[in-house]
Amino acid sequence: MSKADKLGVSASFARAQPVGVSSRRAAIAEATGAPTSGVVPPSEVPIEALAHNPFNLREDLTELDELAASLVARGQLQPLAVATRMAFMEAHPGATDGLGRAPYVVIDGNRRLAAAHLAGLKTMHIHVNDALSASSSDILESALIANIHRVDVAPMDQARALQELVDVHGSQAQVAKRLGKTGAWVSQRLALLNLTPELQDKVESGELKVEPARRIGRLPQEAQEAAADETLSAVNPPRQRTHPVNAVNATPAPAPAAPAASPRITISTNSPETIADALTAHLTPDDLKAVTELLMTRI
Incomplete structure (x- = not known):
């Protein structure tokens, strides 16, 4: 969906009557329905009277749902910065695509305008400043300055x-x-x-x-x-396993048990019979045989 579709630009609006302006401006105003500098600018207009900024620095109008919800819950906290269609057309005669017959062009606040359409608002507060539309670079500069400290750019x-x-x-x-x-x-x-x-x-x-x-x-x-x-590797290091994983139930396998300590043999006397009984009580037959063979080699 194009920006113009998101912004919902309408095709017709009530025409403002020019007051104290040149015949050239009056003729253009009559042909376009655009207000002129001789008209006291309103502070609130129907949402259909606003067209998006063709030089908007944002390439896409994103995350509108959250902003629309905020507009419904808290209302519009900041007016849109706009220029009259007349001033915009004089500065940019070839940049009228998407403007329809909207009498105002939004210089700063296109995302809020799109969210307002999504929220179903009927009117929006504006601040009219034709100096913002002097050139495409001025529009770009104005929008950039307004957005430097915003997270949505x-x-x-x-x-x-x-x-x-x-x-x-x-x-x-x-x-x-x-x-x-x-x-x-x-x-x-x-x-x-x-x-x-x-x-x-x-x-x-x-x-x-x-x-x-x-x-x-x-x-x-x-x-x-x-x-x-x-x-990216420093931010997301690979996860390391501390224990082997059982392939069947994907649970860590128990760590191998430590070898049992060898039993300590205590002999209270030096008699051969007592020594033999103690060794027999604590050693297996194979171990007892190995000990006997070792002792025989040293006699």
Whole structure:
């Protein structure tokens, strides 16, 4: 299912009346049904008035059930950051796929919007800021900044978004400055993109944790697989058996019994008869014969 399907974009909405705007904007507003900057922005709109962000840094809208349940139980705690359709179309005339006739485009909050559709909400609180839609890089940057401290942005998605910002701004240092982060912070996250495709898949699945993956990403690709195997082996060492296992009932076999200590023979007198009786009482016939033969060889 596409993002547009998940977000449930509608085809028609009530049109806002433009106030005090240019004839060009008024004409576009009449043709598209989009509100203009001359309209006082609302703080709450029907959910159908919201379209998803085509430049959303998240590649997939995941784990919506839990968020939908939270919206039902606790309501919407944070407004969606949106831009008017007019401002978005002026900045991105070719990026209208999936917008339908929605008068607002969500810049930050696409996952919440998808969860709201799933939860059956009728309206959502919004904060309108057309400056967020100035360019695709600004939208990307705004969404990335909003999601830096969130756990719902996958590490690989964050790394790809950072690389797009580097392409726009020309260097990691410039991106770090704009995000208010250090160059090392940006470099560490971009290191994930240096991983082999197989290791990137393991990061996305959670099999390979992010911290060691960033370290491994700084290695030559031919050395990465061995380093990853070593890391995974250290995290999940093979289980060792302390006792042999019975193949029939899969229960540990009892440990072999320790050999019994040899009985101590106590002789109270030195008479030959007493010595013979003590040996006879404690030794088997074969042992008694062996002792007799040993004594005969020493006489």
